[in-house]
Amino acid sequence: MMATLKALAEPSRFQIVEVLRNGPRPVGDLVDRLKLPQPQVSKHLRVLSDAGLVDVRVDAQRRIYELRPAPLQELEVWIERYRSIWEENYQRLDVLLEEMKAKEGKRKRRKR
């Protein structure tokens, strides 16, 4: 997953992944969208491919790139875990609130 994050941390590569989310694209399209020279785009695509984020297939003369869902799904699982830090904190807060409500109830009864 470190490889996924490292590969995504570069703005042009992040943009390539964003474009490919809408479906497979030939290299030419990516060059147009990114407004970068083709060798540079190819270099980024190689990094993404090494990280397992994209696959390439050859269709007639064109090289078509597409996303591989696995690394992104892995990342999603991780984000869920990050979110779970807050979920766990808030579950502890639920317990504390129950305790505070019980104490307040007792105090009110004593006043009566």
Next chain:
Amino acid sequence: MTTNAVKKTETLQVTMPSEREVAMARVFDAPRELLFKTWTQPALLKRWLYGPEAWPLAVCEIDLRVSGALRFEWGPYEGKYMGMSGVYREIAPPDRLVFTEVWDDNWTGGETLVTMTFVEHAGKTTVTQTVQYTSRTARDAALKTGMARGMTQAYDRLAEILAGKTNQEI
């Protein structure tokens, strides 16, 4: 008062209301006065606000007045603490609390502004925590760093477990 035999945990809603914000909302079965206290009294905060990997909140200093300081430290983790300092901007019990946050290692790319709102409806309170970063880049980087950070810890733990296993086998 009604009590449910089986308590269902409320879900945490995470949204991005603007380019440089992240918001988290959650419903609690308690009046907002109590929620406001749990966010502003150190003895109460220490009971529930843990860090990643359940590090305890070891230091919690709060000067609850406008321009008053706050200082939180979690740990120790490998002898170190994860610390954060800030300043209160708005204190309006029991509805609203606004403060700034700066992390010691600056993983959020500058100061963030945290707005807490406590909205009560039929005895339940929705707590919304909105974090505003200095820019979209800072927000996205912070989310990434947060992730990478947690990941490192997960890997560290895995490494420890694996090391333990290896030792046992030997």
